[in-house]
Amino acid sequence: LEAKEEFSHKTLAMDVMRPRRNDPPLTVITQDSMTVEDVESIINETTYSGYPVVVSRESQRLVGFVLRRDLIISIENARKKQDGIVSTSVIYFTDHSPPLPPSSPSMLKLRSILDLSPFTVTDQTPMEIVVDIFRKLGLRQCLVTHNGKLLGIITKKDVLKHIAQLANQDPDSILFN
Numbered sequence: 001l002e003a004k005e006e007f008s009h010k011t012l013a014m015d016v017m018r019p020r021r022n023d024p025p026l027t028v029i030t031q032d033s034m035t036v037e038d039v040e041s042i043i044n045e046t047t048y049s050g051y052p053v054v055v056s057r058e059s060q061r062l063v064g065f066v067l068r069r070d071l072i073i074s075i076e077n078a079r080k081k082q083d084g085i086v087s088t089s090v091i092y093f094t095d096h097s098p099p100l101p102p103s104s105p106s107m108l109k110l111r112s113i114l115d116l117s118p119f120t121v122t123d124q125t126p127m128e129i130v131v132d133i134f135r136k137l138g139l140r141q142c143l144v145t146h147n148g149k150l151l152g153i154i155t156k157k158d159v160l161k162h163i164a165q166l167a168n169q170d171p172d173s174i175l176f177n
């Protein structure tokens with residue numbers, strides 16, 4: 001593996017991350033503007049293990065990362081046990097939530113399930129380094145940013161696929177070297 005990585009120095013995080021060019025955009029959750037219903041449809045329509053939480057769709061500024069299973073459990077619990085939580089309740093991942101007009105449904109605060117420091121690399125980070133970080137830190141996923149904006153995600157499986165691809169390419173690489 002060590003030797004094979006020598007041929008990978010040109011592959012960058014942006015070449016391995018999802019979404020790929022022409023893929024639909026990354027599925028993200030906003031920190032203070034999505035309802036219980038909005039998040040439930042994301043859970044139902046995708047199977048990802050987790051979702052980046054951003055300040056807003058326009059800004060794409062990363063706030064944290066939330067695991068799918070934590071979202072499912074928290075929303076289910078809140079719907080059962082928390083008074084006033086309905087489909088139109090707004091979910092807040094922020095530290096402070098704004099005062100709501102008396103007529104609006106109760107808000108659902110989910111900051112406690114947010115990982116506030118998900119590992120991130122920039123899009124120009126060589127995959128050799130990304131692989132190393134995954135190994136050393138035992139990461140499950142890593143987010144990719146460009147100029148502070150969220151761009152993509154790399155999962156452990158993406159990294160393993162990348163390594164497998166490198167292994168297949170090696171004969172050629174050796175010929176060229």
Ligand code: ADP
Pocket residue numbers: 017018019025026027028047048049050051052153154155156157158
């Ligand atoms: P795994 O890679 O173990 O199957 P996931 O199910 O979370 O884990 O991800 C499946 C694929 O979708 C991976 O290639 C990953 O990069 C990508 N992916 C993961 N999370 C998201 C997301 N929130 N939005 C878009 N793509 C994602």
